[in-house]
Structure formats: structure tokens, C-alpha cells
Amino acid sequence: MIRRIRSIFIVCLGLVIAPLAAAQSDKPFRHVTIATGNETGVYFPAGGAICRMVNRNASELGFRCSLESTDGSTFNLEALRKELVDFAIVQSDRQYHAFFGSDTFKDVGPNKAIRSVFALHPEAFTVLARKGSGIESFDDIRGKRVNVGGDGTGQRATLEALMEAYGWKMSDFAEALEYKASDQPRMLCAGKIDVMLYVVGHPSGAVKEATTLCDSVILPLRGKAINKLIANHPYYRKTMIPGGIYRHTPDSVWTFGVAATFITRENVPDEVVYALVKAVFENLDLFRRLHPALADLKPESMIRDGLTAPLHPGAEKYYREKGWIR
Numbered sequence: 001m002i003r004r005i006r007s008i009f010i011v012c013l014g015l016v017i018a019p020l021a022a023a024q025s026d027k028p029f030r031h032v033t034i035a036t037g038n039e040t041g042v043y044f045p046a047g048g049a050i051c052r053m054v055n056r057n058a059s060e061l062g063f064r065c066s067l068e069s070t071d072g073s074t075f076n077l078e079a080l081r082k083e084l085v086d087f088a089i090v091q092s093d094r095q096y097h098a099f100f101g102s103d104t105f106k107d108v109g110p111n112k113a114i115r116s117v118f119a120l121h122p123e124a125f126t127v128l129a130r131k132g133s134g135i136e137s138f139d140d141i142r143g144k145r146v147n148v149g150g151d152g153t154g155q156r157a158t159l160e161a162l163m164e165a166y167g168w169k170m171s172d173f174a175e176a177l178e179y180k181a182s183d184q185p186r187m188l189c190a191g192k193i194d195v196m197l198y199v200v201g202h203p204s205g206a207v208k209e210a211t212t213l214c215d216s217v218i219l220p221l222r223g224k225a226i227n228k229l230i231a232n233h234p235y236y237r238k239t240m241i242p243g244g245i246y247r248h249t250p251d252s253v254w255t256f257g258v259a260a261t262f263i264t265r266e267n268v269p270d271e272v273v274y275a276l277v278k279a280v281f282e283n284l285d286l287f288r289r290l291h292p293a294l295a296d297l298k299p300e301s302m303i304r305d306g307l308t309a310p311l312h313p314g315a316e317k318y319y320r321e322k323g324w325i326r
Contacts, residue, residue: 036088087264087276089263121259137219179193218253263309
């Protein structure tokens with residue numbers, strides 16, 4: 001059973017919440033909730049940016065927006081399926097498997113009620129090694145203490161796909177640990193693990209913490225195994241962690257990754273999805289300034305990249321009005 005989600009209202013982020021009184025509008029006031037991720041990742045501030053676009057005109061739109069801080073993609077998809085939230089930010093690979101009922105979603109079956117809204121930032125599979133661990137490349141993590149993430153998490157699922165491409169097993173690690181993503185930097189710097197893994201947009205608070213506090217290094221992932229992985233999975237792609245944003249990483253680092261995608265349920269009203277999408281795209285310049293990971297977003301990629309599920313009719317209506325789809 002899903003545990004109770006902790007709701008984080010946008011007022012906690014110092015953003016302006018529109019008045020709650022429905023009397024200020026002739027539209028019925030309602031509340032929508034976005035499932036995001038932990039506070040050290042990018043999902044949480046990205047969800048906050050979406051909510052800010054909504055809440056700045058909430059009385060006019062007829063609804064306001066709040067965030068749920070969660071354990072990430074798999075949790076968010078289950079919460080969406082059980083209608084505990086209205087929207088969710090999830091990895092594109094997790095969206096794919098949830099929609100088709102594959103991989104870790106085999107037991108619950110396909111969720112054909114998922115609807116795409118738009119794509120967000122690219123997310124890089126990020127591997128950090130502790131200074132002094134003797135790790136200089138990804139191949140060197142065999143025989144080391146690796147935080148593989150909890151069973152069912154997006155981090156764990158991505159690692160397992162990568163390990164299959166390399167022909168590795170969990171037993172190839174000295175220890176396969178399951179610390180939460182938010183605990184990884186502290187465990188790495190305390191010497192409890194040698195390697196932390198994170199599927200995350202950049203810049204990331206957690207990666208900055210690990211590279212600053214204990215001089216951890218980011219490892220590149222490239223070569224035949226990575227090329228094969230990308231060729232065999234439509235939701236993976238080559239991506240780059242920009243240089244100069246973390247200590248000891250002056251040059252860009254190549255790896256692979258997914259897209260962060262913003263999704264909803266088919267039964268969320270068309271007018272609500274339309275209004276939310278319009279609020280974001282009509283203020284895209286402001287939206288891009290709210291977090292560095294959002295800075296390079298472009299409409300043409302936002303309406304396409306990583307979106308397995310069909311577009312929600314509310315989103316589709318806006319994109320057709322803009323002439324972006326036919």
C-alpha cells in the first residue's frame with residue numbers, strides 16, 4: 001500500500017499563493033497536486049516552477065497547485081494510478097513501462113489511463129566515485145560498495161538495464177546497498193559506499209554536495225555497451241553533464257539518460273490541463289529561469305521527447321492552437 005505522501009505547499013518555497021476564495025472568480029475553485037521527488041533532486045523544483053506558473057493566476061484559472069515530495073518515478077506512477085495525485089513528473093523509461101505494463105510494472109499490468117502533458121529536462125545517469133576508492137572508470141566499480149537504490153526505483157531499474165548490457169550481476173559488487181537517493185552524498189563522503197548513482201537533471205544539489213564535501217568524481221559512460229543499450233531501448237539517449245558546474249569537473253562528461261516527463265490521468269478535466277499547459281508555455285521565458293535544468297527547454301522538444309503515452313486532450317488542444325502539431 002502506498003504510504004501517505006507529504007504535501008509541500010508552494011507557500012513554503014516563498015512563492016505567491018493566489019487567494020483561496022472562489023468568490024473572486026466565477027469558476028469553481030479546485031486544487032491540483034503534482035507528485036515530484038525528493039528535495040535534493042530536480043523534480044521538486046521543476047514541479048515548483050510549474051505550480052508557480054499556475055498559482056500566479058490561480059483565481060483566474062479557477063484552481064491552485066501544490067507539490068508532493070516523494071520517492072520518485074515509480075512511486076509517482078503508482079500514486080497517479082490510484083488517483084492520489086493529479087499530475088506527476090517521471091522518468092521517460094518508467095512512463096514507458098508503466099503504460100505498457102512491462103519491467104517492474106508487470107504485476108500491476110498496463111496503465112492505459114496515463115496521458116502525456118509535456119517533457120521537461122534531460123536526466124543523466126550519473127555515477128560518482130569517492131576519492132581514494134581506486135575507481136577511475138565505470139568498469140572499476142566491480143568489486144566495490146555501490147548504492148544500487150531501492151527495489152522498484154527508477155535508479156535501480158536503470159542500473160539493472162545497464163548491468164544487463166555489461167553482462168554484470170549484483171554479486172559482482174562487494175556490497176549492493178539501498179540507501180535513499182537523498183542520503184547518498186552523506187554515505188559516500190562518510191566512506192559507507194564507494195559509488196553513488198543518480199538519474200538526475202543537472203545541476204543537482206545532491207551531486208554538488210558529493211563533489212564539494214569529499215572531492216568525488218563523475219565517471220563517463222560510453223562505448224559499445226552504452227551504444228547497444230541506447231539502440232535497444234527507445235527511451236534512452238546519449239546525454240552530457242555540462243562541465244564547470246561541479247568541483248573537479250571542468251570538462252563535460254558523456255553518459256546516457258532519459259527525459260523527465262510531466263504526465264497526468266485521462267480523467268483530469270480537459271480545461272484544467274489546457275489552463276496549466278497554457279500557463280507554462282505563455283510564460284516559458286520565466287519558467288526557464290526558475291531552475292538551471294530548465295534553461296534550455298524548447299517547445300518543439302517539450303511536446304515530443306520521451307512521451308510514450310498519448311497526449312492529454314487538454315494539452316493537445318493548446319498545441320494545435322499554436323500550430324505545433326496537426
